[in-house]
Amino acid sequence: MVATPYEESRRKRMEENRKRMEALNLTQLSQSLHKSSSPISKPSPSKPRTTEKQLVVVRRSGRVANQPAPVYKEILIDRVIIPRSRTSSGGSYDKYRDYSKRVYASDEARVEALDKAEKLQSELNSPHPFFIKTMLQSHVTGGFWLGLPVRFCKKNLPKRDEVMTLIDEDGNESPATFLAQKTGLSAGWRGFAIAHKLADGDALIFELVKRTAFKVYIIRVNGPSFRG
Numbered sequence: 001m002v003a004t005p006y007e008e009s010r011r012k013r014m015e016e017n018r019k020r021m022e023a024l025n026l027t028q029l030s031q032s033l034h035k036s037s038s039p040i041s042k043p044s045p046s047k048p049r050t051t052e053k054q055l056v057v058v059r060r061s062g063r064v065a066n067q068p069a070p071v072y073k074e075i076l077i078d079r080v081i082i083p084r085s086r087t088s089s090g091g092s093y094d095k096y097r098d099y100s101k102r103v104y105a106s107d108e109a110r111v112e113a114l115d116k117a118e119k120l121q122s123e124l125n126s127p128h129p130f131f132i133k134t135m136l137q138s139h140v141t142g143g144f145w146l147g148l149p150v151r152f153c154k155k156n157l158p159k160r161d162e163v164m165t166l167i168d169e170d171g172n173e174s175p176a177t178f179l180a181q182k183t184g185l186s187a188g189w190r191g192f193a194i195a196h197k198l199a200d201g202d203a204l205i206f207e208l209v210k211r212t213a214f215k216v217y218i219i220r221v222n223g224p225s226f227r228g
Contacts, residue, residue, distance in 0.1 A: 147183065
């Protein structure tokens with residue numbers, strides 16, 4: 001069978017390629033690579049990870065290593081009672097805080113003390129501004145807060161907090177803090193009230209003799225004026 005021109009041309013190309021491969025020694029190299037290559041191995045299934053728990057002794061400082069471990073528990077502690085302070089006259093503040101022993105003035109006695117205070121004020125004929133205050137339990141026991149007339153404070157007293165001096169009829173002076181915003185006497189008033197044994201229903205005349213000083217006259221609810 002006679003070969004066609006195409007087949008003859010193809011045979012010549014293949015023959016040329018073979019000779020080139022032999023010249024470059026590519027045939028033997030290809031065969032050696034084929035023999036040395038190994039199939040791709042599949043990864044072996046991993047084993048499940050296991051953890052082991054161990055109890056470890058906590059390290060302790062060398063100073064306490066030989067001592068027993070601390071034990072925490074509730075301990076009942078007895079309440080410590082601090083004695084109340086006493087007044088300058090030796091009496092305790094407790095009796096002024098015992099609300100069960102409060103003595104309230106009757107309406108008649110309260111009005112009578114107020115009438116006596118108004119009469120005394122007119123007899124003084126003072127040019128200084130003044131006001132009369134009837135004592136309540138909150139003024140002389142417990143909280144010891146004395147609120148002053150708002151109009152009087154705004155007209156006559158300092159616009160800022162000041163230390164006022166309270167002068168009794170014997171000339172004894174006692175400091176008391178005036179709170180401008182609250183228009184009242186706070187720190188120091190308790191000492192004055194206790195020292196002068198003020199009681200519910202007493203009527204007090206506050207005469208502003210100086211910018212920060214009151215002369216105080218005390219009219220007892222069940223007695224004459226207190227002088228000292």
